[in-house]
Amino acid sequence: MSASELGLAALIFLSVSVLLFVAVQGTRATLGRQRTVFTQETRRSLADMFIFADPAVLWRLNVAALFLVPLLVYLLVPSVPIVVVAALLVAIAPRYVLLYLKKRRFLRLHDQLPDTLLMMASALRGGANLGQTLEGLAKDMSPPMNQELSLVVREQRLGVPFEEAVSHLAERVRSQDFDLVVSALRINREVGGNLADTLQRLGETVRRRLMMEQKIRALTSQGKLQGIVMTALPVLIILALLRIEPAATGALFDTYRGWAVLAIAIVLEILGYWGIRKIVSIEV
Numbered sequence: 001m002s003a004s005e006l007g008l009a010a011l012i013f014l015s016v017s018v019l020l021f022v023a024v025q026g027t028r029a030t031l032g033r034q035r036t037v038f039t040q041e042t043r044r045s046l047a048d049m050f051i052f053a054d055p056a057v058l059w060r061l062n063v064a065a066l067f068l069v070p071l072l073v074y075l076l077v078p079s080v081p082i083v084v085v086a087a088l089l090v091a092i093a094p095r096y097v098l099l100y101l102k103k104r105r106f107l108r109l110h111d112q113l114p115d116t117l118l119m120m121a122s123a124l125r126g127g128a129n130l131g132q133t134l135e136g137l138a139k140d141m142s143p144p145m146n147q148e149l150s151l152v153v154r155e156q157r158l159g160v161p162f163e164e165a166v167s168h169l170a171e172r173v174r175s176q177d178f179d180l181v182v183s184a185l186r187i188n189r190e191v192g193g194n195l196a197d198t199l200q201r202l203g204e205t206v207r208r209r210l211m212m213e214q215k216i217r218a219l220t221s222q223g224k225l226q227g228i229v230m231t232a233l234p235v236l237i238i239l240a241l242l243r244i245e246p247a248a249t250g251a252l253f254d255t256y257r258g259w260a261v262l263a264i265a266i267v268l269e270i271l272g273y274w275g276i277r278k279i280v281s282i283e284v
Contacts, residue, residue: 035059038094048172049105050147058094066090068081079253082263106175109212113177117203126194130185131156148172162189177206184205191206220280227276255265 024177039055046053066087073086097240116137123133133155138149148169155165163186188195243250252258 114207121196121200223280231273
């Protein structure tokens with residue numbers, strides 16, 4: 001091998017080494033930033049839901065799933081578009097799982113709020129003060145309401161003013177109904193008044209509003225189910241055609257034109273499902 005060929009080989013080796021080094025460093029930096037954002041957001045969300053889990057462990061599990069799930073999908077269905085879709089689903093799954101848990105806890109808190117207000121009104125009429133009432137409800141109620149009330153009671157024991165403690169409750173829940181309750185408690189604390197009657201009226205108002213929301217959810221559940229069925233139907237048809245006519249349908253997964261068609265179909269599916277969800281979502 002001549003000196004020029006050796007020099008060219010050395011130059012190619014050096015260039016490839018530099019590119020690999022830059023790629024590895026860039027990947028490590030990106031993963032480091034993503035890990036920081038993931039752990040901070042997850043820790044805050046889990047703390048608000050009183051779920052005690054280590055965000056670092058969840059991050060490692062997510063990264064492992066991000067590599068293993070696409071590999072398993074490729075072994076089962078050797079198609080690049082399906083592997084890419086699987087990787088994207090694994091990447092966004094933690095965020096949607098947290099949103100689902102938050103929504104479920106939020107709905108549970110709202111379902112418990114009318115009974116909590118009526119029990120507070122009864123306790124106040126029975127002669128208990130507000131602090132004793134909150135302590136009793138924190139022991140007697142079921143999660144997640146007892147968790148929020150226990151935190152309010154604990155903050156007061158640590159010296160946090162009552163107004164700040166209930167304001168922290170409203171910040172954690174972020175609901176108009178809880179804002180009304182907190183405002184009523186703070187106003188009563190400042191100017192006085194018959195708090196039991198106020199809480200009873202609020203409880204009855206919230207109960208009527210919840211009944212209306214439940215009725216709307218029941219009426220729109222059929223539309224939501226139709227959106228799920230219409231979104232899943234093309235996927236089921238493609239799977240059926242893969243079994244019936246694998247040679248004709250395989251072009252969708254083996255050619256660039258097929259990949260383009262699948263990409264357009266996925267975008268239209270997402271837009272269609274989003275449109276149906278917006279139609280059946282009614283704010284009360």
